[in-house]
Amino acid sequence: MTLNPKTGETFTLQKEVDKYRPIFYAGASGDFNPIHIDAEFGKMVGLGGNILQGLCTMAFVMQTVSDWSGDPYRVKKLKVRFAKPVLPEDTVTVTGTVTEVQGRTARCTLVAKKQTGDEVINNAFAEVEVGR
Amino acid sequence: MAVDKKFIGKKYPPVEYEVCREKIKEYATAVGDLNPLYMDEQKAKQGPYKGIVAPPLFVVVYAKDVLSQALFDHEMALNIAMLVHGEQEYEFVDVVRPGDVILTEGYIADIYEKSDKDFVVVGSTSKRKSDGKVLSRGKWTFVIRR
Numbered sequence: 001m002t003l004n005p006k007t008g009e010t011f012t013l014q015k016e017v018d019k020y021r022p023i024f025y026a027g028a029s030g031d032f033n034p035i036h037i038d039a040e041f042g043k044m045v046g047l048g049g050n051i052l053q054g055l056c057t058m059a060f061v062m063q064t065v066s067d068w069s070g071d072p073y074r075v076k077k078l079k080v081r082f083a084k085p086v087l088p089e090d091t092v093t094v095t096g097t098v099t100e101v102q103g104r105t106a107r108c109t110l111v112a113k114k115q116t117g118d119e120v121i122n123n124a125f126a127e128v129e130v131g132r
Numbered sequence: 133m134a135v136d137k138k139f140i141g142k143k144y145p146p147v148e149y150e151v152c153r154e155k156i157k158e159y160a161t162a163v164g165d166l167n168p169l170y171m172d173e174q175k176a177k178q179g180p181y182k183g184i185v186a187p188p189l190f191v192v193v194y195a196k197d198v199l200s201q202a203l204f205d206h207e208m209a210l211n212i213a214m215l216v217h218g219e220q221e222y223e224f225v226d227v228v229r230p231g232d233v234i235l236t237e238g239y240i241a242d243i244y245e246k247s248d249k250d251f252v253v254v255g256s257t258s259k260r261k262s263d264g265k266v267l268s269r270g271k272w273t274f275v276i277r278r
Contacts, residue, residue, distance in 0.1 A: 015164060021162075024161075024162040025162045025163065027158070027162065028155075028158045028159045028161070028162035028163070028193070029159065029162070029192050029193055029196065030193065030196045031192075031196070033212070035213075035216075045213055045214065053217075054216070054217035054220065055189070055192045055217065055220065056162075056163055058189065058220055059163035059165060059187075059189050060163070060164075062165075062187070062188065062189045063163070063164075063165040063167075066165070066167065066187075066188075067167075071169075071180055072167065072169065072185070072187055072188050073180075073181075073185070073188060073224065073227050075188055075224060076223065076224055076225075077221070077222065077223050077224070078188075078189075078221070078222050078224075079219070079220070079221040079222075080219065080220050080221075081218065081219045082216070082217050082218060082219065082220070085216075123219075
């Protein structure tokens with residue numbers, strides 16, 4: 001299906017982070033940094049517990065754009081800034097907004113917030129191929 | 133102690149990774165992105181790529197060893213316990229499929245200080261071994277609290 005978004009169009013996706021998500025992600029990605037899998041260690045270094053791998057939260061952002069666009073490889077570029085840690089049992093809501101459509105590229109800004117309203121990913125954008 | 137800027141430009145030897153269908157499924161399941169293009173052979177065959185593809189962000193798996201090279205570089209000696217991921221940027225150039233053998237080269241793209249923190253940016257370029265075509269590029273920014 002051809003993607004022909006309009007400037008101002010928005011899209012969203014909500015993801016639940018269960019208690020063991022950082023462990024599953026560690027196994028799948030190989031990122032076994034103790035800050036992600038060891039709550040005691042996370043507390044010791046001032047993070048308040050073990051935190052989800054930022055790249056897992058980025059995967060939520062990627063899925064948001066990919067589901068909206070209908071084809072993951074329409075996404076040509078994705079950039080995120082990890083603003084705050086995501087902890088197990090958080091709920092993350094990602095919202096994208098089309099800010100510009102020029103030729104065959106749509107530019108979208110993205111933000112991910114957790115249930116408290118805190119931004120966990122911001123200054124984020126994607127470039128998506130459109131018109132095919 | 134600040135990270136020495138002399139490491140900017142340092143290159144690491146390429147790492148090789150062979151993409152397989154089961155690892156794609158494991159990754160997609162872990163992030164909860166159950167797109168049939170990643171895990172359903174029948175549906176994927178009818179899709180735009182005529183078969184299973186890896187999620188674009190599967191780059192985190194095939195380029196991972198490049199990061200280990202940089203983050204555990206004994207010369208740079210980064211304080212890993214105080215390190216968090218600050219920013220991440222990827223460019224997805226071509227489709228990654230099961231069976232692709234990927235070579236990823238890493239380098240130190242930048243080192244700087246900001247508000248009493250050290251920033252280390254690792255760059256990566258991943259190419260398909262069989263034809264040398266670029267698949268993705270990455271910029272991984274890490275922040276080390278002091």
